[in-house]
Amino acid sequence: MESFKRRIYEIVEVSRKDDSASTAYDLMILTAIVVGLIPLTMKGDSIHTKLIDFITAFIFLIDYSIRFFTSDYKMGVKSYKAYLAYVFTPMALIDFLSIIPVLSFLLPGSNIVSLSRLFRVFRILKLVRYSKTMTIIENVLKRVKKQLFAVLLLTLIYIMASAMFIFQLEPDLFQTFFDALYWATISITTIGYGDISPVTTVGRFVTMISALVGVAVIALPSGIITAAYMDEIKKKKGKFEL
Amino acid sequence: MASNYIGDNGVIEKKDIFGKVVIGISLFSIAILVMLATIVILYEM
Numbered sequence: 001m002e003s004f005k006r007r008i009y010e011i012v013e014v015s016r017k018d019d020s021a022s023t024a025y026d027l028m029i030l031t032a033i034v035v036g037l038i039p040l041t042m043k044g045d046s047i048h049t050k051l052i053d054f055i056t057a058f059i060f061l062i063d064y065s066i067r068f069f070t071s072d073y074k075m076g077v078k079s080y081k082a083y084l085a086y087v088f089t090p091m092a093l094i095d096f097l098s099i100i101p102v103l104s105f106l107l108p109g110s111n112i113v114s115l116s117r118l119f120r121v122f123r124i125l126k127l128v129r130y131s132k133t134m135t136i137i138e139n140v141l142k143r144v145k146k147q148l149f150a151v152l153l154l155t156l157i158y159i160m161a162s163a164m165f166i167f168q169l170e171p172d173l174f175q176t177f178f179d180a181l182y183w184a185t186i187s188i189t190t191i192g193y194g195d196i197s198p199v200t201t202v203g204r205f206v207t208m209i210s211a212l213v214g215v216a217v218i219a220l221p222s223g224i225i226t227a228a229y230m231d232e233i234k235k236k237k238g239k240f241e242l
Numbered sequence: 243m244a245s246n247y248i249g250d251n252g253v254i255e256k257k258d259i260f261g262k263v264v265i266g267i268s269l270f271s272i273a274i275l276v277m278l279a280t281i282v283i284l285y286e287m
Binding site for chain 1: 258260261264265267268269271272274275276278279281282286287
C-alpha cells in the first residue's frame with residue numbers, strides 16, 4: 001500500500017524526464033488549466049462550455065484529493081500534521097480556490113454559486129507549479145518579503161495620512177472618507193484619473209507632494225525585487241560553474 | 243513474478259500497470275478537452 005501511495009505521489013508531482021506516466025498527468029493538468037479558461041473568454045454559456053467546466057472541475061477536484069492524500073510525502077512528515085500543514089501551503093490554497101467552482105454543479109441556482117464560478121480565474125495560477133522561472137521569483141519574493149512589507153507599510157501610512165489631510169482640507173469635494181482614500185491611492189500611484197481633483201491651493205500642493213512621493217514609492221519595490229532577482233540568478237550560475 | 247520484468251540494465255523491475263492506466267486516462271482526458279476547446283473556438287466564439 002505504501003509503495004502504491006509513493007507511486008501516486010511521484011505521478012502527481014512535477015515529472016522527471018524518465019517518468020512517462022507523470023509527464024502524461026502533468027500534460028493533462030496543463031491542458032485542463034488552459035482549456036478551463038476558455039469559457040471565461042465568452043459571454044454566456046453553451047452546452048460545450050458547460051461540459052468543459054464540468055470536466056475541468058472534476059479533474060481539479062480529483063487532483064486536489066490526490067495531492068491531499070499524498071501530502072505526507074510532500075511535507076516529509078509521517079503524521080496528521082503534514083496534512084494540516086499542506087492545506088495552508090500557497091499552492092494548496094491555489095488548488096483549493098480553483099476547485100470552488102465545483103459548487104456550481106453541486107448546488108445549482110444559488111447566488112453564491114454564480115460568484116464561485118469567478119474563482120475559475122485562480123486556475124491560471126496553477127501554472128506556476130510547472131514553471132522553473134516562477135520558482136526563482138518565488139524564492140526572490142521570500143527573500144525580500146521584509147523589505148517589501150516595509151515599503152507597503154510606508155505607502156499605506158502615507159495614503160492614510162494624505163487622505164485624512166485632504167478630507168479635512170476639501171470637505172465639499174470629498175463626500176466620504178473612502179473618496180479621499182481613493183484619491184490618495186490614485187495620486188500616489190501616479191495614475192491620476194482626474195475624476196476627483198482638488199480645487200484649493202493647499203489641496204493642490206498636497207497632490208503635488210503625493211505625486212512626487214508616488215514616484216519614489218513605486219520605484220522602491222521594483223529596485224528591491226530586481227536586485228534580489230539578479231542575486232538569485234548569479235547564485236544559480238555559480239552553482240552550475242561549481 | 244508475473245508482474246515483474248528485466249529492465250535495460252539487467253535489474254528486475256516492477257511492471258508499472260498503474261502508470262499505464264494513468265497515461266491512458268490522461269491521454270483520453272486531453273483528447274476530450276482539446277476536442278471541446280476546438281468546437282468552442284471554431285463555432286461559438
